[in-house]
Amino acid sequence: MTHVPKRLLEFTDRTAIAGVGYTPFSKDSGVSTLTLACRAVLAALEDAGLTPDEVDGLATHRVGDSAPPTLVGPALGLSDLSWHLDQFGGGSVSHAVVGQAALAVAAGLAEVVVCYRAINARSEFRMGGTGRGLPASPEVQYQAPYGYVAPPQQFAMYARAHMLRYGTTAEHFGALAVTQRANAAKNPRALMRTPITLDDYLASRWIAEPFRLLDCCLETDGACAVVVTTAERARSLRRHPVLVSAAAWGGGTSHLSCDDPTVTAAAALAPRLYAQAGVGPADIDVAELYDCFTYSVIVQLEDYGFCPKGEGGPYVASGATALDGALPVNTHGGFLSEGYVHGVNHIAEAVSQLRGEAGDRQVPGAEVALSTAQPGYVLPATSALILRRA
Amino acid sequence: MPGYRPEPDRDSRAWWDRLARHEFAVQECDACGTLRFPPRAFCAACRQEGWHWRETVPEGTVESWIVSRQPFVPGHRDPYLVVMVRLTAVPGALVYGNWRAERQPEAGERVRGTFTQVDEELTVLDWAPESRIAIRSGENSPVR
Numbered sequence: 333m334t335h336v337p338k339r340l341l342e343f344t345d346r347t348a349i350a351g352v353g354y355t356p357f358s359k360d361s362g363v364s365t366l367t368l369a370c371r372a373v374l375a376a377l378e379d380a381g382l383t384p385d386e387v388d389g390l391a392t393h394r395v396g397d398s399a400p401p402t403l404v405g406p407a408l409g410l411s412d413l414s415w416h417l418d419q420f421g422g423g424s425v426s427h428a429v430v431g432q433a434a435l436a437v438a439a440g441l442a443e444v445v446v447c448y449r450a451i452n453a454r455s456e457f458r459m460g461g462t463g464r465g466l467p468a469s470p471e472v473q474y475q476a477p478y479g480y481v482a483p484p485q486q487f488a489m490y491a492r493a494h495m496l497r498y499g500t501t502a503e504h505f506g507a508l509a510v511t512q513r514a515n516a517a518k519n520p521r522a523l524m525r526t527p528i529t530l531d532d533y534l535a536s537r538w539i540a541e542p543f544r545l546l547d548c549c550l551e552t553d554g555a556c557a558v559v560v561t562t563a564e565r566a567r568s569l570r571r572h573p574v575l576v577s578a579a580a581w582g583g584g585t586s587h588l589s590c591d592d593p594t595v596t597a598a599a600a601l602a603p604r605l606y607a608q609a610g611v612g613p614a615d616i617d618v619a620e621l622y623d624c625f626t627y628s629v630i631v632q633l634e635d636y637g638f639c640p641k642g643e644g645g646p647y648v649a650s651g652a653t654a655l656d657g658a659l660p661v662n663t664h665g666g667f668l669s670e671g672y673v674h675g676v677n678h679i680a681e682a683v684s685q686l687r688g689e690a691g692d693r694q695v696p697g698a699e700v701a702l703s704t705a706q707p708g709y710v711l712p713a714t715s716a717l718i719l720r721r722a
Numbered sequence: 723m724p725g726y727r728p729e730p731d732r733d734s735r736a737w738w739d740r741l742a743r744h745e746f747a748v749q750e751c752d753a754c755g756t757l758r759f760p761p762r763a764f765c766a767a768c769r770q771e772g773w774h775w776r777e778t779v780p781e782g783t784v785e786s787w788i789v790s791r792q793p794f795v796p797g798h799r800d801p802y803l804v805v806m807v808r809l810t811a812v813p814g815a816l817v818y819g820n821w822r823a824e825r826q827p828e829a830g831e832r833v834r835g836t837f838t839q840v841d842e843e844l845t846v847l848d849w850a851p852e853s854r855i856a857i858r859s860g861e862n863s864p865v866r
């Protein structure tokens with residue numbers, strides 16, 4: 333059992349997510365990311381039963397593509413925030429932002445923190461890598477001259493390494509895409525709700541072999557926000573509280589130095605995360621796992637301990653991750669089918685499931701959820717949360 | 723101009739200058755002898771700064787590859803193959819390049835780097851099967 337310092341046990345279950353808010357997801361929001369952020373923040377507060385005047389913290393993550401707290405605060409008349417966080421990073425840090433908000437609340441630096449991500453990833457700033465500049469990283473010079481620049485290429489590279497080492501197949505990736513689409517069909521918010529078959533997956537066009545179009549997440553315009561407050565405060569609010577049982581971040585290896593590209597930073601993070609919450613993989617009722625691509629989920633199922641290393645593909649193909657399977661995964665449809673809000677919509681879906689408010693896609697009796705960020709490729713870091721119904 | 727040129731930084735410029743002279747070098751730590759790539763000031767093994775270049779043959783094994791089929795790079799629509807290679811000289815290091823052979827790579831295959839001169843200032847490193855280094859001009863020309 334991983335050693336857990338006592339101060340961490342005092343953090344466990346001290347804070348809660350008291351509200352979630354969304355804008356509609358679309359291919360063209362027609363508004364600024366500042367507007368999207370304000371709408372999502374207000375929607376999350378409304379859900380919690382809080383007013384903007386009760387907010388004393390704001391947090392977001394972004395890669396130079398969205399409105400920071402220093403814009404959103406004044407735009408909503410929040411002139412005296414006692415804590416804010418403007419975290420650089422993409423999907424690797426989404427859950428670290430909520431973890432840091434929970435730390436700030438647990439430490440008493442703030443009492444009501446809204447964490448949001450607002451993005452026009454389709455109409456303004458395509459995350460897929462076409463039509464925008466290269467990231468400002470010294471590692472890019474060793475890749476860009478060879479036409480190797482975009483996340484679909486990079487994750488395809490890691491996916492093939494996994495296929496070569498463990499025999500993972502296109503049918504395994506396809507099974508995941510099909511399963512998540514079936515979940516999205518039960519989610520009114522999802523952008524893509526028409527069910528697909530394995531044949532549809534196999535017939536979808538190549539993006540970067542071994543990835544097809546249906547291996548890739550949607551590029552989406554939209555915003556999502558969650559309200560973090562003390563567990564005590566959350567109990568007095570409108571919704572059933574969802575406790576932050578564990579928050580962990582760190583780890584990662586670079587593009588350019590890595591002993592085994594089929595093992596992600598999640599493998600090192602998972603023991604710390606589970607130990608904080610005092611649970612193990614068998615205790616997780618529902619998992620909302622970062623799915624920028626199909627492969628990302630398959631490798632996380634292994635690295636978070638739901639199946640042995642190398643067996644993520646067969647695990648998905650067995651039906652284990654379907655709504656009625658042993659471990660329902662990405663019940664909202666994920667980035668592949670609901671929409672891509674850089675991690676926050678995975679956290680919000682976990683909250684909906686633990687409240688028992690997920691409608692036709694509800695996992696009966698869900699009490700403990702795992703939600704994760706990008707597992708540490710490309711940007712060498714990852715983060716994750718374990719949430720628990722109070 | 724199609725494609726992207728590398729943007730060397732203060733740690734890497736001398737490495738690119740050597741590559742332009744068709745020399746492949748990695749850094750060797752003065753204190754502990756550990757070889758490293760990419761070029762950085764510190765040895766991650768002993769955290770010392772002193773180092774010197776160690777010229778070596780660009781050799782490695784194939785870790786993975788993709789065939790890019792989407793116009794990710796301005797001006798290029800044709801499919802091209804990018805290979806991920808584990809450097810023999812620095813086993814922890816992964817390097818990338820375009821594949822210079824008519825067939826696809828094989829997992830774990832031994833490969834050799836080939837110097838592709840783009841222009842007077844710039845040479846990049848591509849990869850080919852170990853047994854087949856000579857490249858006829860125009861064949862499988864890499865994307866840039």
Ligand SMILES: [Zn+2]
Nearest residue numbers: 751754765768
């Ligand atoms: Zn050293």
